[in-house]
Amino acid sequence: MKKDIRNKKDIEKLVDTFFEKVKTDVVIGYLFNDVAQVNWDNLLPKMYDFWENILFHNGNYDGNPMYIHQELHRKSALKQQHFNHWLVLFTTTIDDLFSGTKAEEIKERAANIANALMIKTLT
Template sequence: MKSTIRNRNDIIKLVNTFYDKVKKDAKIGYFFTEVAHVNWEDHLSKMYDFWDNILFCNGNYTGNPIVKHKELHQKSKMNESHFLQWNLLFDQTVDELFVGEKASEVKKRAANIAMAMMYKTIE
């Protein structure tokens, strides 16, 4: 049964499930597995903090995702379809796992972040 997003444990569940999909995705997975050679323990930890801060305003995220995405774009060009795929997978993951106000909020915030990231990265 789906629940609402209530706390960090729910964020961890969302992030882990989402990135399991991303790693296997034919359109964007290679950015993480072949281009960036992501250290998953480090990346997931940052993403827990990022989304926890987005939804619960706890201030525990530090970092500059724009810089990271620009660096990645220099290694392998990204385009709008990549950001749209990221957002599609994110929304699907949220919808599979959660319902309620926070689920709707995180999807809206993710869409806004993806668009801002896209415009600032591939300009």
């Protein structure tokens, strides 16, 4: 029986597992590794805070994802298929690890944010 997402430790597990897939992913991996040349030690804690803020309203996230993805798009075109694939990876990661109200909530929030980012970025 899988457990729900209960605390920051669970969020860290979710984010770490997701980005392990992203790093070697054939569809979106290059955007992180080559285009943005992400410093993972910096990005992962920001992602923990981002999702903690969304699920539990107590993270320290104060970044601007809209701007960051627009800058990324300026360097290398983001397409609808990138967003769709990001969402499939994220959703399957959650389903592999967790089950419950918060697990459902985070999938819904991710889909809504992906949609908003996509509309802003691609138009």
